[in-house]
Amino acid sequence: MSYRPRLRSAVIGACTAALLAGSGLLALPAQAASPQATAASVLRSTSSERTIDAFVQEYIYAVGASHSEGLSPEQVREKYLSKELDEALTTWGSDQQKNPIFRREESPKAFDRVETGQADGGAKVVTTYTWEDGTKSDVWFTVGVDSQIITGLTDPS
Numbered sequence: 001m002s003y004r005p006r007l008r009s010a011v012i013g014a015c016t017a018a019l020l021a022g023s024g025l026l027a028l029p030a031q032a033a034s035p036q037a038t039a040a041s042v043l044r045s046t047s048s049e050r051t052i053d054a055f056v057q058e059y060i061y062a063v064g065a066s067h068s069e070g071l072s073p074e075q076v077r078e079k080y081l082s083k084e085l086d087e088a089l090t091t092w093g094s095d096q097q098k099n100p101i102f103r104r105e106e107s108p109k110a111f112d113r114v115e116t117g118q119a120d121g122g123a124k125v126v127t128t129y130t131w132e133d134g135t136k137s138d139v140w141f142t143v144g145v146d147s148q149i150i151t152g153l154t155d156p157s
Contacts, residue, residue, distance in 0.1 A: 046115045048123035048143040053113065055080040055150060056127065060107050063099070077101070082151045089153060102129060103139060103155065113141075121145055122152070 045053070055076070061067040062076045071079070077086050093100035102108060108129035116124050122142045130136050142152030 046123065047148060048125050048145065049113050049115050051080070051143050051148045051150065052125045052127055052141050056101070056111050056113075059101055063107050073101075080150050081153075082149050085151055085153060101139075101153070103137065104129075104131070106132065118145060126156075 058067060058071070058076045058079075059073060062071050062073040067076065077089070081089070089100035096103075098105055099107075109132050110130040111127055112130075113125050113127040116126050118124070121144060123145050125141045125143055127139050127141060128136050129139065138156050140152070140154050140156060141150055143150050
């Protein structure tokens with residue numbers, strides 16, 4: 001009955017291949033919808049860049065009322081921003097009549113980010129928003145290196 005060991009080996013091999021393929025371990029890094037969102041770039045990003053990615057993505061969903069946990073924009077801001085920054089942005093948004101995170105009334109159609117340096121325990125992450133009309137604008141975030149709390153958001157000088 002030599003067919004049983006071969007059958008067992010074939011079944012184990014097929015199951016292993018299916019598990020590895022399902023987990024993505026056999027797949028080559030695929031190009032995502034955005035050129036910046038490849039698997040390789042995610043692995044190379046800094047923790048501060050990943051914090052900004054998560055914040056901006058969750059905030060876009062919350063503004064569009066499609067957040068997976070049902071969070072409002074205010075709740076997302078509370079989750080990621082220091083209390084002082086959140087209060088300052090609330091004032092800015094009220095004064096400017098614009099969304100304080102996007103610096104415009106609408107949400108961006110895409111965004112990209114890059115950490116440009118660290119100083120005094122904070123990382124500066126420049127985030128570039130791409131708008132529906134194709135224009136782009138930058139916003140500079142400061143993220144606490146240890147806490148990963150966003151402590152600053154400014155327009156380029």
